[in-house]
Amino acid sequence: MPADITLERGRALTEAELLRRADWVRLQTIDLIAQAGLGHYSSTFSCAELVATLYYHALRLRPAEPNWPDRDRFLLGKGHVATGLWPVLADLGYYPHDWLKQFGKVGSPLNDHPNMKLAHGIDFSSGSLGHNLSVGAGMALAARLTGRDYRTFVLTGDGELQEGQVWEAAMAASHYKLGNLVAIIDANGFSGAGPTSQAMNIEPLAKRFEAFGWTVREIDGHHAPVLLRTFDELPDPASEEPVAIIARTRKGHGVEFMEKQPQAWHLGLLNAEQYADVVAEISARMELANG
Amino acid sequence: MPTWSRRSPPGWSWPMAEKKMVDVFSDVERETAMTANPAGYAVTELGAEDERIVTLAADMSNTVAEFIAKFPERYIECGIAETNSVSLAAGLASAGLIPYIYSMSPFGMLKTCEQWRTDVDYNHLPVRLVGRLSGLAMGYFGTSHYAVEDIAIARTMNNTVVLSPGDAASCVSLMRSTASLEVPVYIRIAEAVSRVYDEAPDYEFGKWPRLRTGSDVTLIGHGMGLGLCAAAAEALYEHDSIEADVFDAAYLRPYDETALLASAAKTGHVLTVEEHSVAGGLGSLVAEAIARAGLSVRLGQVALPDKDLEVGVPADLYEYYGLTPSNVAAKARSLVRR
Structure with a gap:
């Protein structure tokens, strides 16, 4: 792909394609985890539609020029779901598909959490929860200081919002009027050890972000038309209120037995029988969508 | 019921610190x-x-x-x-x-x-x-x-x-x-520094400027420790004819291992001075480098103990913990004469 080819914001993506893309992310994730021997299934599945919407519709990108200064930034605050991002970045041409075969191996640029120094297309490293909204605010502020109109998106989990630093960042983002910053909360209701509400309640999320001076959109994070519309209708990057998209999602979405036991599949490894069942379940849905 | 008065008892006065914050x-x-x-x-x-x-x-x-x-x-x-x-x-x-x-x-x-x-x-x-x-x-x-x-x-x-x-x-x-x-x-940034340089040195990346050349003991300091080393070296020369190699360890990472080892091999006595815990600072990195090189050298540290520290105005604390030119000179003396 020539360096100056820009994937523009709002490029065509039908609702069916979006959902099929999300399922493709799930299938790829299952294979990558099988190869590595352990991985984060259910929290990757909760944000598969969000990732598909961002990379195939909403973000302005130049895959052949990963450091293009005017690209939209995407930060994976919940870094443990990078498994779902690697096939997408390979698909867009950031690096060869072959790299996926090295996933999880010593010396591979692709790890369970993303490292910006190793893989093209990663705008910032993550893995330590609570950092990336601050980093994203820094990028958004840099856009203001350098007169650029890129947007910065930060995908966080809902458990991640228990980290105090998130609220320091939320405060700074509204103080500096960063309408070019979009936080996407994958509100799947669970952290690693159990329901977020039992560990440390973070609700009411919309009111909390509003109280910090953010524009809030609360949506169904799996519903294609709503996802497309929400990202199409984002306020102009020059506007003055940062935007929080609270995406209500299901942890393990798209695989029935994981939806029923989302916590058990936060970190795990499918056995051969389960693997076959999951692949069959997702593939059948994709074929159905293909008509 | 106790009664509380805003006034101090008769004959009572505030003990004023000699050196104020x-x-x-x-x-x-x-x-x-x-x-x-x-x-x-x-x-x-x-x-x-x-x-x-x-x-x-x-x-x-x-x-x-x-x-x-x-x-x-x-x-x-x-x-x-x-x-x-x-x-x-x-x-x-x-x-x-x-x-x-x-x-x-x-x-x-x-x-x-x-x-x-x-x-x-x-x-x-x-x-x-x-x-x-x-x-x-x-x-x-x-x-x-x-x-x-x-x-x-x-x-x-x-x-x-x-x-x-x-x-x-x-x-x-x-x-x-x-x-x-x-x-x-x-x-x-250390606040209690004294003037060491009339003109700022041109720092080379990772190198320690040498303030003074001697063959009896190596004194190395950073932050306020540098001024203490310089003053102590002066006193050691004046009163004891002890000649010190003195280094400005402004670079703690990377540090000047070449200068350190050459000087340590020459003098056989190395004293580090710093407003930092004895654990993990300049003293530690010098000890690690000397041990790795296998040099037989007497080491001394003027630094803060790795235990609960006292509280007070800095000048008193520096005195209390021996971050003074006279204590640095005394440590160097005992290192050399031991």
């Missing part, structure tokens, strides 16, 4: 903007030459007041939120800017250690953390305000350059010579 902030040496606040002075100069430079501070804007006056749009106030300031700076740096974060040392490298490691150091970003009021500078404010572990933490970072200037001129020179580095830099 305010002395820390109004040293007689500090007659100019540069000597009063060299790190603030330097960044203003650098900012005029490079518009990528931005400053951030968490409730420390006074220390970059001159920069703010000249480049208000390039100052980012962070409020009392140090962790956010470090990650935010990482974001700024990833977009091509060069952020200088000003913080109080205990809340800089200590409170934000993980943000520094994960967001700045691991990603090789050119962020600078300037820690003012390091060591015991905040004296009787209490041990919450001490920063005597920061070098131990900073020098375990994989990509961070760790600097500790020995006086105002050296601070300005170090900041100037590291301004274009594409890596993270931690600059530890």
Whole structure:
């Protein structure tokens, strides 16, 4: 792909394609985890539609020029779901598909959490929860200081919002009027050890972000038309209120037995029988969508 | 029911400290903007030459007041939120800017250690953390305000350059010579420094300037320790005819292993002096290097003990913990004559 080819914001993506893309992310994730021997299934599945919407519709990108200064930034605050991002970045041409075969191996640029120094297309490293909204605010502020109109998106989990630093960042983002910053909360209701509400309640999320001076959109994070519309209708990057998209999602979405036991599949490894069942379940849905 | 009076009992008076806390902030040496606040002075100069430079501070804007006056749009106030300031700076740096974060040392490298490691150091970003009021500078404010572990933490970072200037001129020179580095830099500012240099040395990356040449003992200091080494070396020569090799360990990472080992092999006695814990600072790195090289050398440390520290005005604390020229000279003497 020539360096100056820009994937523009709002490029065509039908609702069916979006959902099929999300399922493709799930299938790829299952294979990558099988190869590595352990991985984060259910929290990757909760944000598969969000990732598909961002990379195939909403973000302005130049895959052949990963450091293009005017690209939209995407930060994976919940870094443990990078498994779902690697096939997408390979698909867009950031690096060869072959790299996926090295996933999880010593010396591979692709790890369970993303490292910006190793893989093209990663705008910032993550893995330590609570950092990336601050980093994203820094990028958004840099856009203001350098007169650029890129947007910065930060995908966080809902458990991640228990980290105090998130609220320091939320405060700074509204103080500096960063309408070019979009936080996407994958509100799947669970952290690693159990329901977020039992560990440390973070609700009411919309009111909390509003109280910090953010524009809030609360949506169904799996519903294609709503996802497309929400990202199409984002306020102009020059506007003055940062935007929080609270995406209500299901942890393990798209695989029935994981939806029923989302916590058990936060970190795990499918056995051969389960693997076959999951692949069959997702593939059948994709074929159905293909008509 | 006890009755409380706002008045003190008859004949009672407040015991006035001989040396007041305010002395820390109004040293007689500090007659100019540069000597009063060299790190603030330097960044203003650098900012005029490079518009990528931005400053951030968490409730420390006074220390970059001159920069703010000249480049208000390039100052980012962070409020009392140090962790956010470090990650935010990482974001700024990833977009091509060069952020200088000003913080109080205990809340800089200590409170934000993980943000520094994960967001700045691991990603090789050119962020600078300037820690003012390091060591015991905040004296009787209490041990919450001490920063005597920061070098131990900073020098375990994989990509961070760790600097500790020995006086105002050296601070300005170090900041100037590291301004274009594409890596993270931690600059530890000691407040109780005495003037060491009439003219600032030109620092070579990772090298220790030699202040004095001798063959009996090696004295190495950083921060206020440098002035103590210089003064002690003078006294040792005057009173005991002991000749000291004296090094300015402004670079703590990387450090000048070549100069250190050559001098240690020559003198056989090495004394380190620092306003930092005995654990993990200059004393530790010198001991590690000498042990690795297999040199048979007598080592001494003038530093703060790794136990609960006393609280008081800095001048009294320095006296109490032996961070004085006379104690450094005494330690050197006993090292040589043992």
